[in-house]
Amino acid sequence: MKAIPQFKVRKTYDEVADYLKEQIMNGTYKPGDRLPSLRELSELLGVGQSTIREAVSSLKTMGLVTIRHGEGTFVTRFDPEEIMSGFEQIQPVTKQDILSLLEARKIIETGIARLAAERRSKEKLKNIEEALKEMEQAVAKEELGDKADLKFHYEIARASHNPVLEFIMQSISETMGKALKASREKMFQTKGYPEQLLAEHRNIFEAIAGKNPKKAEEAMLNHLLGVERELFD
Missing domain, CATH: 1.20.120.530 (GntR ligand-binding domain-like)
Structure with missing residues (x-):
């Protein structure tokens, strides 16, 4: 995973979701990639795991990620066509x-x-x-x-x-x-x-x-x- 600057202040889940969405759309996380764990994202972004969980849930609703129990969160294969x-x-x-x-x-x-x-x-x-x-x-x-x-x-x-x-x-x-x-x-x-x-x-x-x-x-x-x-x- 590429280095992500830690947030200086506590972010709400929607701001974290926007950040992760941008990482997906610009290709940092490609279709099929596994996102870092809740703990890893929490440490990297400087927010609580509950905030990360809500952000990931929001991305799932958008259809950008798929959550596989026991495996992790994966970027959805996105096809505009x-x-x-x-x-x-x-x-x-x-x-x-x-x-x-x-x-x-x-x-x-x-x-x-x-x-x-x-x-x-x-x-x-x-x-x-x-x-x-x-x-x-x-x-x-x-x-x-x-x-x-x-x-x-x-x-x-x-x-x-x-x-x-x-x-x-x-x-x-x-x-x-x-x-x-x-x-x-x-x-x-x-x-x-x-x-x-x-x-x-x-x-x-x-x-x-x-x-x-x-x-x-x-x-x-x-x-x-x-x-x-x-x-x-």
């Missing part, structure tokens, strides 16, 4: 279905954009920029550019460095892409709309490039609200 497998079967057909998906995107993608602005690496930013250039080329050729659009949003999710959000975004984007292809064709017949859409995506990119989480969040929300207005107003 499995979580999303049911969602991928959604086939939106009604106006309300599409509105529900747009609502989900407004909640999820604004947060993703914020995280991407905070965490993006030069490599991930380059991937987003490449998708934006593909969109620019599509507009110049008067093409739909739906694949480039999908790629743009997915690369932002990758830049957030959160695998769960990445899988969620992939599923939502693909579902929306299939559902809105006909609508996209209709929207692109509106004069100036392709250029407007491109400008909205450029604003998102520039906010992420500038590491401005607030502007990235606002730019993404403005874009998704625009899509909603264009579809249903």
Whole structure:
């Protein structure tokens, strides 16, 4: 086990749970690994064993660990694809279905954009920029550019460095892409709309490039609200 600094003050079980959760999510404890015993964690973190027990129970409720009596506590094998497998079967057909998906995107993608602005690496930013250039080329050729659009949003999710959000975004984007292809064709017949859409995506990119989480969040929300207005107003 890697060295863990001892807490200077007594922590509540939820704070200990958050700490252990972070250790699991960042790979310090990998799927299948056995966590140190209650006594070991108590000594390492400077809290009572009852606090550790409650924290581990909380992690079990989250599905992050499995407790095997007589053996110890083990990190659960976590697979984001499995979580999303049911969602991928959604086939939106009604106006309300599409509105529900747009609502989900407004909640999820604004947060993703914020995280991407905070965490993006030069490599991930380059991937987003490449998708934006593909969109620019599509507009110049008067093409739909739906694949480039999908790629743009997915690369932002990758830049957030959160695998769960990445899988969620992939599923939502693909579902929306299939559902809105006909609508996209209709929207692109509106004069100036392709250029407007491109400008909205450029604003998102520039906010992420500038590491401005607030502007990235606002730019993404403005874009998704625009899509909603264009579809249903």
